[in-house]
Amino acid sequence: MCNDQTESKRARVRRLVIHPLQDLGFRFPKGTPEDRQRALLDRLADSITYMSDKGLIALQQSLQTKGEGSAKCFWPCRATVMGWAEALEYRPLDELPELLGWFRSRAGAEAMQDGVLLAEYLFWRDNKRPPAKGPEKDRVRRQAAEFNSEYQKIMERRARGFPDIHDQGEFVRWYERTLKKCEAWVMEGKAARNGTGAKERVQA
Secondary structure (H helix, E strand, O other): OOHHHHHHHHHHHHHHHEEEEEHOOOOOOOOOHHHHHHHHHHHHHOOOOOOOOOHHHHHHHHHHHOOOOOOOOOOOOOHHHHHHHHOOOOOHHHHOHHHHHOOOOOOHHHHOOOOOOOHHHHHHHHOOOOOOOOOOHHHHHHHHHHHHHHHHHHHOOOOOOOOOOOOOOHHHHHHHHHHHHHHHHHHHHHHOOOOOOHOOOOOO
């Protein structure tokens, strides 16, 4: 990512989150070097640049009551900010390459073969980890069955010449777009294991 893009994203976070909170009195403890303050705020900003403007505004409003210290005026730690950010808008897995290793592993290929890849992706997005055995696995399988059934019903309805109703078109677009992205990660992993490398890599 080039520096001007990074700075542009940081500037947006500063405008919508950091500056309004500073105007309310948010600060660092006395004695914190200025370069340290800048570095901490830059790191904080970089952690939430994925959010939309609406999400950033909501985050800023939420953080107004999350100040630390006896006077509740010190900046909350980065983990606290990220937690509230995730509660408002999930961080895309695309920005967490370490987690994408699961989709590029044999586990991802098995999930695609079993027809649960999309539901697995949603669990990863929400929890940043794979589902554990038992209830979580069962929930993923049920959700996958519901998604696949709904998609099949819509496709059969279209094949009979009936128009979409309600938000069916939006669901189909989301389903196909998201599944294609997940399948691309799986195919990248298969290509790497087969030694074909970049030549066979499917773009996400």
